[in-house]
Amino acid sequence: MSAALPPGEKPCCLWLTCPDELLNPLVNQKAGELGTTRFFSHITVIGNPKHLTREQLHEAVLRVAPNFAPFEVELSHAESGNAYFQCVLARVAPESEGPLHRIHEAIKDVTYREHNVTFVGSNATYMPHVSLVYADMPGDQKDAIAREMNEQGLIKGKKWLPQSIDIVGAQLGEPATPKGVGRGPP
Numbered sequence: 001m002s003a004a005l006p007p008g009e010k011p012c013c014l015w016l017t018c019p020d021e022l023l024n025p026l027v028n029q030k031a032g033e034l035g036t037t038r039f040f041s042h043i044t045v046i047g048n049p050k051h052l053t054r055e056q057l058h059e060a061v062l063r064v065a066p067n068f069a070p071f072e073v074e075l076s077h078a079e080s081g082n083a084y085f086q087c088v089l090a091r092v093a094p095e096s097e098g099p100l101h102r103i104h105e106a107i108k109d110v111t112y113r114e115h116n117v118t119f120v121g122s123n124a125t126y127m128p129h130v131s132l133v134y135a136d137m138p139g140d141q142k143d144a145i146a147r148e149m150n151e152q153g154l155i156k157g158k159k160w161l162p163q164s165i166d167i168v169g170a171q172l173g174e175p176a177t178p179k180g181v182g183r184g185p186p
Contacts, residue, residue, distance in 0.1 A: 072160070
């Protein structure tokens with residue numbers, strides 16, 4: 001079954017948005033230095049389920065979010081990735097991955113499996129991370145940026161308690177203003 005965006009709807013993603021002060025100053029600084037895209041730092045729970053309306057996404061989040069107790073997310077280190085949206089990223093520390101995988105699977109159940117739509121993600125398996133730079137650039141440049149962030153101690157050990165699962169616009173040129181819909185922490 002193919003997925004199509006309902007008429008009049010803009011694509012959306014589900015995010016766990018980082019607190020503004022945690023990484024956004026660094027993301028914005030790097031975007032300014034490199035001439036790349038600015039965005040809110042976040043972990044993508046599900047990216048762009050084209051077959052659902054914003055209202056259906058909202059309902060899915062309201063069904064899933066109350067089933068999860070608050071949990072802390074901790075970041076590991078900066079590294080280079082292989083995709084535009086994963087140019088330079090920080091993986092979630094292994095001890096924080098469990099709850100994120102469970103939220104991802106629960107959201108996938110209500111947004112894909114219940115609609116008999118096949119899920120295809122950006123990676124072979126879910127990889128919880130926070131992107132730090134969106135860009136297409138050579139590997140050595142990405143590696144140098146990640147190395148600099150690690151040497152300056154800007155990423156490893158950063159922690160936060162997610163407050164909601166946010167619905168955001170998924171078009172690159174669209175301002176990504178988080179819209180929290182989860183009741184309490186996910």
